[in-house]
């Protein structure tokens with residue numbers, strides 16, 4: 188399965204493609220990078236990020252809309268800087284993310300704070316810097332947030348994350364909009380929660396939000412969620428609580444392996460038509476895309492260490508592992524894996540079928556299964572669609588330093604994160 192035919196192009200991005208025998212990210216030849224920077228190495232295309240963002244911006248042309256990049260998808264400072272400079276706001280889920288995004292130059296007024304478990308310290312930090320909105324996920328959190336705001340002599344701007352109870356038709360671990368998961372306030376409890384929020388002196392209701400899941404490749408769940416949320420807006424406003432902004436969350440999928448999500452502008456043309464039809468077209472709209480802005484803007488380069496043929500399986504052992512690329516182990520996720528140097532005419536049928544695995548001591552440490560590859564030890568492979576939920580989920584398991592990262596801009600390759608050394612991984616520890 189998946190013999191590579193360079194002429195067919197790669198999924199998702201025009202900015203990552205073969206030119207002759209060489210896999211390029213924009214004007215940079217990937218086979219040139221390991222010599223200077225080593226492997227595993229993440230390489231991102233700035234143009235790919237900006238063109239993914241541009242699809243949303245086209246979709247919202249002429250509208251009052253704020254795009255808040257869900258930074259947990261990839262929170263590296265220089266990546267945040269790209270989006271901050273392009274005018275994005277940010278969706279954060281921890282005090283750490285808030286500190287990080289401010290360090291990257293974000294405007295705090297365009298930052299929103301989501302998540303079911305905000306601590307008092309995080310609330311205080313966010314109030315002090317003046318974030319735009321707290322996306323509150325429970326009634327208990329409303330009480331605590333009001334109390335913290337009052338203790339600072341402030342009012343916290345709040346939106347309630349409601350659970351529209353629609354099936355995003357995605358992996359259960361990344362589906363968040365159904366009853367029975369920990370996120371959001373149930374549709375039928377939403378009005379009561381809004382009345383509760385409106386009574387609290389430390390809160391100012393500014394919006395409503397939802398987020399139904401991730402890697403969504405169909406339009407219907409979004410249309411259904413929008414209907415459900417607008418029903419609530421009507422109900423809440425009828426009770427005398429104005430809703431200034433409506434935030435439809437993130438979740439749009441990318442093409443990992445022949446997936447066919449709608450383009451962001453096509454999706455939004457349909458959603459905005461519904462919004463107009465229901466009379467809410469003039470509202471301030473917010474969205475929180477993560478994966479769809481960065482997922483197909485990055486690859487992870489890895490060196491083939493050993494080929495280990497076997498009776499049942501051939502293994503291709505590479506120097507990247509589940510600590511660098513956690514998605515296969517966590518979600519049985521699929522990433523395309525291709526050589527950075529592909530000799531002409533050698534693409535199809537040649538080589539052998541391998542499981543591509545890392546050095547970590549877990550059977551769950553695999554990157555790709557049953558892949559047709561023509562490889563030898565020392566070759567460099569590129570794991571595609573590695574821009575989202577890879578580096579930001581990376582760990583030091585097995586005392587492996589985290590990978591270095593490169594941001595490509597035209598023919599320039601900027602090192603944006605140094606490789607972590609073994610010493611870095613235990614620098615905060617102490618012997619007794």
Ligand SMILES: *Cc1c(COP(=O)(O)O)cnc(C)c1O
Pocket residue numbers: 257259260278301302398400401402436437438439475476477478479
């Ligand atoms: C993770 C998350 C997002 C982004 O999801 P993507 O699938 O990466 O677009 C948006 N909003 C919230 C609340 C999230 O938790």
